[in-house]
Ligand SMILES: O=C(O)C1=C[C@@H](OP(=O)(O)O)[C@@H](O)[C@H](O)C1
């Protein structure tokens with residue numbers, strides 16, 4: 001996950017490859033609750049691991065369920081069998097509607113029948129999301145519920161015992177959120193000593209989510225009798241019976257971003273999306289039909305989708321989106337690439353979700369330059385051809401962050417492509433923590449569009465640490481070119497080569513099986529990270545780096561690090577030779593005395609004895625060799641910014657470099 005203040009997406013041009021979707025949020029949280037209320041054990045496979053499921057899991061634990069993660073396998077949930085173990089609890093439910101609403105119903109009914117007191121709270125926005133219709137229905141049933149803030153909104157206090165009135169049908173409004181009906185359907189089997197009837201008041205929205213609820217109840221042994229979408233009967237004697245094992249499908253709403261990606265950018269080979277397909281339980285797979293109407297070519301398998309661009313530009317759309325409320329946000333960004341205005345209708349519920357999504361989409365689309373009209377329950381988006389670089393505010397709404405990533409393909413409809421900045425990208429943690437990493441696996445950009453920031457400087461100037469810090473803040477890829485030279489020196493040494501024989505050393509570069517992963521370097525099967533850090537490897541690096549043949553052999557390898565979303569490259573000639581077009585080149589120095597002291601402390605802390613004078617003499621000798629070599633001598637690029645960090649903390653240097661970087665960005 002990118003836990004950073006903003007993530008800049010360079011102009012993207014194409015997409016191809018395969019993505020595996022995370023588990024469905026709606027299925028995960030329903031299955032967890034049903035397993036938690038059942039007797040005995042349920043093995044849950046492919047559960048979503050995200051903020052929304054984390055709050056459900058934490059609640060179940062507090063309520064006495066046993067949870068055991070089989071390493072690399074399913075989660076074992078041992079339910080409470082409908083008997084309260086802990087009758088007094090405070091639960092924090094973040095911004096998860098699928099936790100807040102069903103847990104409210106379940107705990108209100110359990111408190112009524114078994115006694116207890118529960119407080120349910122969430123993040124500030126959760127306290128603005130309505131729950132009054134569900135509270136009203138539960139009160140009508142006889143539950144005791146207090147709204148601790150504003151009436152009709154969380155936080156709530158549920159208490160009991162109290163006498164339930166199950167003989168009369170319970171009425172619930174269905175036109176603000178289908179989750180109120182879902183909550184009652186999931187929880188009422190707890191108290192179904194007689195037939196319990198639910199009547200829906202008003203037109204039920206988001207119906208396919210109620211379908212998911214009914215299907216999962218069936219798998220847990222509850223056969224609800226449905227009379228259209230108006231009346232539901234939970235038969236007397238209903239009891240949750242765990243099916244033993246449940247497999248969670250991939251998330252169909254999360255699939256929408258990749259379906260859209262295929263429609264926009266998979267011009268050659270399709271994007272393959274694994275985890276949902278024609279056999280899905282989730283209504284949001286019908287997003288595919290909307291994408292097809294806009295021109296996408298889709299091939300559906302039972303559990304996978306392959307999507308390619310068909311019509312281009314996309315075809316404008318006018319659609320009632322009530323059946324796909326979450327995925328429909330993706331259509332609003334696709335509409336920018338269409339051949340006319342697109343209208344999304346019947347989406348009033350957008351206003352009471354993670355944020356007011358109609359207002360948010362209109363505001364952010366306009367920042368890109370789009371012309372947008374909005375009404376109480378509709379949104380019209382006009383195609384955009386003159387794009388502006390924009391900082392997209394995400395309102396702590398995962399879907400705003402995810403769907404606006406698709407705006408980075410603007411270069412496919414304009415000659416003046418612009419980057420897109422996504423603020424607070426970590427909000428995707430609600431349902432898809434690795435969204436951006438997954439996206440970056442399947443998209444490509446032109447190398448010249450991918451920003452590079454170079455940090456060159458002499459040995460022990462702290463460029464590696466600074467580069468790490470800056471790359472981390474920007475979410476960029478890192479190239480530690482010194483490590484490439486060290487690895488080459490080490491590989492050549494191990495192959496028994498004479499390190500002064502440039503041609504021989506250069507010849508092994510193409511076959512070097514070198515990999516950089518999560519801060520570790522492997523050569524073939526061996527992890528050589530620690531060996532590379534040793535002084536000996538540094539000396540070998542300096543020796544092989546003096547050969548022009550070796551430098552040019554490593555050149556392509558270094559250029560290959562220029563990957564989405566951007567690169568921070570540190571070394572000695574990153575700005576001057578390898579990435580001459582980098583918009584920011586830093587030349588980092590520190591006095592020889594400072595550098596010798598840093599190196600000394602580093603070695604001593606590792607228990608390696610060293611002499612300060614000796615280190616300083618080595619550093620000066622190495623500087624002289626690096627400056628004096630004929631191939632790419634160590635010198636600042638002409639347009640480099642010099643930074644002497646002798647008297648600076650690492651944070652000070654980092655912030656200064658980030659400030660220089662900010663000056664060069666168009667946002
Ligand atoms: O029941 C569910 O799992 C959901 C129902 C929908 O909410 P509404 O019924 O409020 O539209 C949907 O937007 C939400 O993300 C998940």
Ligand SMILES: C=C(OP(=O)(O)O)C(=O)O
Nearest residue numbers: 095096097098326353354
């Ligand atoms: C509306 C959403 O979430 P919630 O389950 O919190 O309602 C959503 O995921 O788009």
